[in-house]
Amino acid sequence: MNFKKELAEVLHQALEGELASQNIEQLIEKPKNQDHGDLAFPCFSLAKLKRKAPNLIAQELSEKIQSPTFEKIEVVGAYLNVFLNKKLVAEQIINNIINEKGQYGAHDFGQGGNVTIDMSSPNIAKPFSMGHLRSTVIGNAIALILEKCGYKPIKINHLGDWGTQFGKLISAYKRWGDEEKVKANPIKELLALYIKFHAEAETNPALEDEGRGWFKKLEDGDQEAHSLWQWFRDESLKEFSRIYQLMNVEFDSYAGEAFYNDKMDRVVQLLEEKQLLVESDQAQVVELTEEELPPCLIKKSDGATLYATRDLAAAIYRKENYDFVQSLYVVGHEQSLHFKQLIAVLNKAGFEWADKMVHIPFGMMLKDGKKMSTRKGKVVLLEEVLNESIAMARHNIEEKNPNLADKDGVAKQVGVGAVIFHDLKNNRMNDIEFSLEEMLRFEGETGPYVQYTFARASSILRKAGWKAETALAAVYQTTWENEWKVISMLMEFSNAIKRACENYDPSQVAKYIVDLAQVFNKYYAEVKVLEESEEQNARLALVYSVTIVLKEGLRLLGIEAPEEM
Template identity: 45%
Template sequence: MNPFVDDIVEILSTAAQLPATDVAELLAIPPDDSLGDYALPCFTLAKVLRKNPAQIAQDIADAAGPAIDASTRLAAVQAAGPYVNVRLEKAAFIGWVLAAIGEQGESFGSQNQGAGRTVTIDFSSPNLARPFSIAHLRSTAIGHAIYRIHEFLGYRCVGINHYGDYGANFGQLLAAYQMWGDEQKVAADPVPELLALYVRFNDEVEKDPDLREESRSRLRRLADGDEEMVSLWRFFVDAGRKEAERIYGILGVHFDEYKGEGDFADDLDSVIGLFHEKGLAEESDGALIVRLKDEEGEEGAPCMLRTSNGTSTYHSRDIAALLHRKREHAFDKMVYVTDNRQALHFRQVFQTLSLAGIEWIDRCEHAPFGMMSFKGQALSTRKGRMVILEDVLDQAIDLTRKIIAEKNPDLKDADDVARQIGISAVVYADVSNRRTRDISFSLEEVLNFDGETGPYLQYTHARYCSILRRYGTAVDGEADPSRLGEPAEMRVARALGSFPGVLARAERENEPSYVATFLIDLATQANKLYNEVPVLIAEDPAVKAARIRLVDAVRGVLRTGMTLLGMSCPEEM
């Protein structure tokens, strides 16, 4: 993906007599420009080669010297203590980066590696018995970014919203509505009224556990097709889905398929038939299960196909949905984006289908994410501790509007820009964290224009758009890159050149935060360039034209990266 880095890896791995993959994983950027462009730390090689790290570095540098000298891409190699430092041919490297961006344009970063392949991504999938809270943002934002990254890399993507419209929550809601619901209030404002009923039921059941049977009986009636239960259930689902789709419109998120759990409740018999045919299904206390082994080979928690009441389960509905997706979409990769509490569930689903001889189950992946708290307090719908996402977005927009009024009161379309910045700030705050980490959300932190935040990226993008506006003429795509080579220019070029590799890794590991980290690094180097190197006031016209070409490359890659994360890219702020 980066021929300069590829050459370094090949030459150093040959010199060290180590696998190229080991060298590639160790390769780093020196902390000081004077040391070189790339460095190989030799600390971890000491055990393998049984030498002092400094001696290893010197031996590798000596052995690599002739190949480096003969290279048209690499300028020099030198040992510095336990490091092997390599310098690039500056003009050749910057020229390669700018030529690649010029040739590929907005598709720079993609090697079209997904061409001819299909990926299905199950994300967001809110429980429609509840309002869309800040906690729902995690799966929505992460899944949407995974979708966009795969699509950018050439995959045919199918985004699936497998919303929760069945199961115990709806049994509780049906019971609560019939016991305490006010039909007129619920009809007038269904989402908050139904939330209040849901919370009340869970409060009351702690005092009177017998209420659980009220929920179970209504769920059985729903499964049996009772007209009253089905009518109420459809009303609840329609109200929840309408509200969710409104939020998706605000976030700019779309799906290619909407199918809830209820769409697969009637497939129970076919699922059971599959496992009966394989001799795997057995009765246990009235329920139907498939026995499984845990990671140590001991008997683990089983996969329940049918409850003792005769109703479908989360397992059986997910299995039916997965079989449908393979038939319908013939996917090459299937990704589930849910919180890490569902890790056991997906291990059970995958293991159960593997036991049944489903060969393609190894194409299915669970991309779990950590939990979100709001200012340190864990969120819980049942206990009524939840923060409505739209409220957070509105607050973010309002705070942004005030910041704009203070810093740039004459900004055109200020309200629209405030909306773009506020929503993008919230989205970036989610996807910028490593997926598996638990996060604590703070609105004040995510709207910081100076920290590692969404507004910082958007500000840098707008700053570079401003440079191009003030330049006033078209960017010369043939401007001579050999006129560049200042340390700040090399740092920017190095960051730009890493973009394809970052995207490939983000796709491979379903990890959008790699893109977020890359963008912060690029923006940081871009702002240093802005402060260290004159662009518009450069005296030499050829140097100015070359720097403008570099500025335009930064602007384009920032825009691409932010778009992949689901962010907006205002040109003025």
């Protein structure tokens, strides 16, 4: 069903093998304006090759092409504008969608290869930030898209659950902590203790040593330190998992930084053996001068390991445990340097797989043009955002469709979907201006707009009592003229998925489903689908195909599609 390929093959034959069909395929374009055809082939490179005027070549080629798939060929200057046989192509596509359903648009180039995705990865005892929300949403969509392309995604929540700050937290809790308060409101309380610790340490520098001491104990496996840490971690995870549940995100592993505690000696040893460790200011570092990067700090003067050390251990562990073909890190662009250093150190240590590691950065979430931060006190901000969005969606339902059956369920699907779509619709590197009103609009490029289009199309099918099983025969009754714009969008689905996969860019899918929803809504406004006619069954088959693709597109972004809303 790849018509580009088919055209390339036909041209290849018409050219009697003068140009490899792969090269031809790369030259084939998709005209911006569909009135200029469905595909276009520019003859400039051929003109150079054959030393002949490009428009003459175009003319000659047009006369040689004979294929049922391509019903009309126009020569415009140096271009060959090719029109697909609408009936034939439409029938093929609709048939495919009806047969393949949710499988439509899939690829198999991933060949079952494991891809680890480091995503979400919040720091325990701290509020879940907007950055972590972005990482969760983007990582989840990338995982779904990779899976659609035949990879096996492994979602890893690399929790920030280790480091000197936990020594400080233990020390603060021992001094001022209250078990009941922490239990009632863990993240808020722990954060308050941490802040108090820093304030007190300003005038009492001995506290810093005490904190470091507790972390040392923790690293050495001290019972008391460990059980306090475990408790902080459990309580934090309870809060985080409420957010994950709201968003329907699950992980294959919660192996966070602490998990690598017993795997760090090996890393340090390995770097020593390769003679990469040097002393600098009493600390152990790997110099990265050739790579034009600052040195990577591996071990502090007191022997404590660092964020980077733990990431080195994690990278090696992931290779050994999952034998990944790619290892992705969905982390904000502030950490670009860290990942460059990480990859550089592993390269220096001779791990060829280091260049299968990819940092997938993203921009910031802004509110009124400023970075959105989770300030003191405002700790459940993120859950608040989701809940507010759900409440607003609930309110919309009450206004627009008060008789809807499962109002709460749908409000959740729409409210959460809106937040996710808003995050994914732009290139991930862009900063995003946060606006709930904007997210929840039913028009324009929003999640609810796509969901609403899906629900509307589903209701058309319900009203018509249409069944997919009886549809196949019906497909052959129309010319598909009016339907063509929708059909050619449906045809593009697998390309959008491929682009999204290759560039780790879910916005390709988000933009695609908005475009599909738009052409479909236009079609629906012009053509009376529910009116009895000879073509009704074929039209309903098209509506059905649109529902399949919209639903699958939303699913790939991690968004649900209510049948009614």
